[in-house]
Amino acid sequence: MLTPEAAADLQHVPRLTSRVLPRPALLARLDGPAPLTVLRAPGGTGKTTLMAQWAVATSPDQRGTLMWIEAENGTRTRTGFWMRVLGRFHARGLLADRALYREMASIADHADTIPATICRVLEDHGQPVTLLLDDAGSAADGGYWDEVCEDLVEILRRVSFARVVVAGRFPTVLESARIHAVLDIQVLTEEHLALSLEEISTLLDLAVPALQGDPRRAGVLHQLGAVPSSRRLASMRWSLGVLQHALETRPTEEDLDLDDLLVTASRHELAARPGDPVLQEFLEVTAQSPLVDVDLARQLSGRHDAETLLGTLEQLGSGQWLRGPEGSAPVFQYSHHLRLAAAANFTPPAPARLRELHSTIAHWLAEVRGEKLAAIEHALRAEDMAHVEHLLMRSHPLPAEDARHLSRLLQALPAARIHRHPMLALWHALVLNRSADTQPRAMQFFVSAAMIGRVRSSSIPPLDRAIRQGIQSAVHRMLGQSRSMKDLALRALPVLESAAEDPQRDRQLDGILMTAISQTATTLFYADDFAAARDARLLQARFAETVHRAHHRNVAHAHLALIHAVSGDITASIASLDRIDAEDWPHSWRSGYHDAVEIIARAWVSLNEARPEAALTQLARLDPHFATIEYWDLITAVRSLALAQQGLPDEGEAFLARTTAERRSERTLPSALQRLESAAAMLRILAGGVPARRPAGVRDAPVAAMLSALSALTVLAEGRPEEALPLLARAELAATTPLHRMITAIAGVHVARRSSQGLDLAGYGLQIRELTGGHALRWPLVLLSEGDREALLGALTDSGREQAAALLEADLSRIPPGTGVAEPSRVPQLTAREREVLTLLAETDRRSEIAARLFVSLNTVKAQLRSLYAKLGASTREQALARAISAGLLHPADPPGEDRPHADRPHENRPHADRPRQDR
Template identity: 30%
Template sequence: MTTTLRQWSATQSGALWISPGRVLAFPAFDQRQAADGPIEQTSEAVIVIDDADDLTPEEWDRIDEIRRLRPLTRIRLAVHSRFAVPFVDDVEFVHDLLFSFDETSQFLASRNSALDARAVHLVSGGLPAAVKAIAGLKTLRPALVEQVLAHQAHAALPQSQSVLAMPEMLTDRVVESLGEQPHVLEWAERQGFGWWVADSNYPLFLLTATVRAATRLAHPKPTESELRELAAEAFIQQGAWLGAIAEGFALHSLPIIDAALKGGGMPLLVDHGPFLLHHLSRIRVHELRRWPVIALAHALLLNAQHEHRLRAAEMLGVAMIGLRSKASTPLECALSAVIESVLQRLLGIGDGGVQAGLRGVALTNELSSEDQLQGEGLIGDLYLHCAISLLYGGKTEPAIHAFEMARSVSQRPGIILNSYGGVAAVHALAGDLEAAAPWIDSASARAWPSTVFAGYNSCLLHIARAKVFIEQNELDQAEAALDTVWHMIETTEHWPLLASLRATLDLCRGRFTEALESFRGLRKRRGSRMPRSQVRLLDLTESSLTLAAGDPARASSLRPQQGDHASILVGVARAQMYQGQFDDALHTLSAVPQDEPEVRLSSAVLEAVVLYRRGDDEAAQPVVRRARGISEAYGLTTAFLLLTAEDRALFDVEIPWLALQVDTSGVVVKLTERERVVLRSLTDGSSVEEIARRLHVSPNTVKSQRRSLYRKLGVRSRDEAITRAVSQGLLRDDAHR
């Protein structure tokens, strides 16, 4: 704020800058006029007062006098806290005088400038005067930009301090490494030459773009490269990774960039993504083959932008090639395995990164203390990315272990929150809500930065919360949890889980058709580059929505595939049941692993309904009791969601959601020749004994064939069988034989 006000006031003829301690020396009225005479406006149209937090009560009284006696004079004050200002009715607080990126973009558009807004914002620092000057250029050639910015500066640094304009950023240690005293930064700030910015791990001082440009032109340094290298070394020793990587970019030094990325890890990418992406995009691909960490960072930044997914895949491939040809240290071997896992997961190739993830965890476990110190900013990320690959690969226990390791080795809020959410999601999605609860509670009890709690690292936690809320029929809370991270649905890799839970929520609310159309649109936009398990989850979700929307025939397009998760097989069996394929449904259910509560309940529910529909009431009853027991033990209810009202009545469980209304009249039932004969005999009122004599078989054989016929038709009596046969056209088909 101080710097911006100083910059502005220096360029305005009608502005007067006053420092604390000199306010009382400024007259409340023009001395040339009588005290009781009319007050006229003087030449000082604006008074700017710096560090107003330090004003005394007497100075505030003088300001009040000035406001009363000079009504046309505007007063601008720089304060760190609004509580430093006495209560005044018409005071207005302005929190940021710099352009945001959006404001820079809007300004360039208003000037019909074709310059890249991101690049302009970076080189100008958002300083309005600098943005205005650059907007008149046709190109962002560095020498030209520096010349234009230099002309906007109210002053350059004195030659004795001109060395401070060589690095991109400054810290006390960097200033000392350049031969200056640390207090020079306080002086520079008070002079309006720059300001402090808060980085995630170390505060940095930035000279304004105009002052820096003016100083570099006025006092060029033939040893600039050497000075920058000294600054980079000081940044690295200090752990000021943003400053280090900025010098690496300026020097085009890949070793410095590599060291900064290894030290800064994911926070550096998350906090400064646009800045890093702008500069990384200028590095040629062939140069990155020897620097896989830089290629990986570039890939992750590109992957966060949907339109650059193919470019991200290319960068991941470059990183992989680089590591395979270079990996020699234990840390590089672990990193190689993790990159391979991430590559396979994001591109949906191989096993989705499962085996590479297991290998990455094992190699990271074996790192020595020295190796861990070398990759201090990466160790938590290595465990975390392996855990996500294992989660999507169905390796729940190894995934939980990797999430817990990530949490134990990292102090970064993002990794800790992601780890809490990961373990909670594993349990919640499996239907073990009780096991998920302590992880959700622990995460919810902590205070997180808002950018972390609503960002990528919170996705799995909100997925777990939404799942629990839906099972508890707290639909508003579930929707709020999903909405917290829904703004990332077009970019996050967790979008299949988010979309699946949103679909379940819509089914609970009875929004069948709208949900199906919305889901199909999202799936088309996002494409199919994802682990196979997530593709199959989307297939299952679409089948469920299609069934709810009243199209059981299309829902039955879900077919079993080798390696399917148990939940997919349950979905296949459900589609078969609504097609009247009861034997097929039971056969599919018999192959479902019973490892997870959610799957055990869903399997039992469907098995009971199928047995009931085929007329095996006696066999259905123990399965009904088993389903009720699982539901009550784990507090699960969504397994009953995709059932008709008649089917739900079997379980005597209160289900608060709208029952399914599935028209199965269009389902074509396939009968054997003997079943057709039995069906025709039923229509003329023949008894079992009469049919048996006519067919020359025993009554028990007829009864068995009749039961098979009833199962296929989904009925329980002769009258229902005849009605269903007529609606299906089965008797008409026989008449034409």
């Protein structure tokens, strides 16, 4: 009886029949020292049988752990092939759950990391491993097999204890002179696999025992071995079958002319075409599937003797039985090209019959074999789009190569058919959105996914509906529909949480459930609902632990760190960053795209520690991916503030203005605009200017605490302290985060110092100290000038709060002071009409155009320009614009003349740059 280890080694190895021919000489060749052995010969030469014999006969001590990898028609890409190999490694215990998901994620998006990933797995195992690849290669040039072969060579060069045996009909790059120059390779061709006379003799005795001792045996043996081209194993077995039949029907015939018997048998076979119509029909129907077990063969053919017919086809050399994992039924795999020819030859009585067959195959592949991608292809052939959607949800996330392959299949369908199915439209849109070339086509599918998803959401199970709502919230986010996205996310989150914590959940949905939770959290973050976003990320972290996907736990903690950093709780942000285990990041995720959120969070922490150089160095890793990262507004804000903290506020302003002009569109969310506007206002203060008034472009957005506080500084600098108090009060009422409270308190310090309204300067000092002590939030202190700091510390000391003053002084010493808000005397007071003229002056130097747009005369414009130039102390347009920008009278992040449409109105012409790529 086989040991459990030996039985595991023989999983997927073809089953050997009792009549298998011993071939000790060839088995000895396979035992040789070459790390790579190639069996390349036509069909019927016994390649698969030989490898199976070797797998069974060779001791584990000699070959190490064995991995049999058969070619499957469900595999279409290089990544898909190696995903299957990783799955086999995991099944054999070479990969733990945690490592499996990490390594799969590593190669899913970046196929070029495959060799390094497989080498890492083998080296961690540390013991000899032999890969047996059956039916490798393709008649077509190139394709994914060439890439797989290149991977194999690289792996064998780097891992000395790995070995590979490859069997196939077609030459591959493995036999090229280039590969021979770098690797020791043994190639066995048809000549090596041809039967020797001794083997023919053995086979004759096994197949036709009646000839033993018969004087005719010598003549028959001579005829069998006379023609070298007939020495293929399959040809020999067919010849022996004809001979056995002749002996059964004419046992006493003296003359056994084998050549004559074979010619007669061939003519009979050709005349019958193919001789057994029942077997031929059975073959054509069952060959529609890449693999069949007995039950599926019965379902497809309607024949109760399906097992017998499959056995007959095995004897004819049409394919072989494969062992599956313990507890699973063996499956029959047709020879690849025979299957394709037989399937193409099938002519169903009606198209509906063919669709029915493919539907049955799709369900079997998904439910019995777990081959989701192959199942999706058959569901597409069955035109069962609901099943395609069902399978897509349960196969998420697909590797990038498989996703592109499936996308090509979808592109062959009429677009209207995809538009009718929201999840299919959404998935197709996300694939198209990854490339700038196809992004324009993606938008129409995003829109249909959003529209049809609303209509059909009530007709599906609650969990499926919540998953769709969570992912569709991302669609509405990209469309700039802030209210719709938040509503969808809030409705989805409780159901997603219940499902993630349900031990009886459908485990096939784990991948897309994780994505739905993540997208819901991102949506809530951009909806400024930080509390709900934190809950969603904590749920993601718990769920990642449950399903052993440690890299997704890292993702959750990185996002938590960013939420805390943006809201101003630096202590909590650092704690979340400390929970990230760098070893759990897939290697291909360390490029600056997948770990972008962690990088941004660390940049904010560096800014808070007055280390702008470190922040800029961290952010530089994102430069190659900046055009496709959704969090571009946060990157822009922290980078511009780091430049200012480095002593380059003008450069920070220029970067913010340029990036915002390039990336902003009618779909940019209000929360992103508010962050950019707040950063622009702070940069103006750090440059010694005045923050501009809140632009009309975001008048529909909720009033943010920071914007109200910064607007108070604007009117204060313009010499109207009485208008600053209501704005400051609104800021204090709206402040919900540590950052909001800090900016409001700093604004309060400015107002208290520059007005006679009796504001408590010491009280603001205590508020600031509470925030620096409780949340370690310090970077906004740069908005306090040296004079502001002295006044603040003096007020605390005078009120008897010496300890608070000492602690605050220590905090202030860690952040260099800024120049403070400009004094009122430096800010020109412009009339409303002069502001309009100034805005248009930034767009054109033609006075006639300004007059036409304001519906006034040319003389009126000239008079207004004279007044404007006088107030600005300028004599030219260029001087006027420069001084207006310095005084904060033009807002660099919101170009004149640009109006923002309603946030929930869909648009069709969004610029590519503001349509970020959405991944797992």
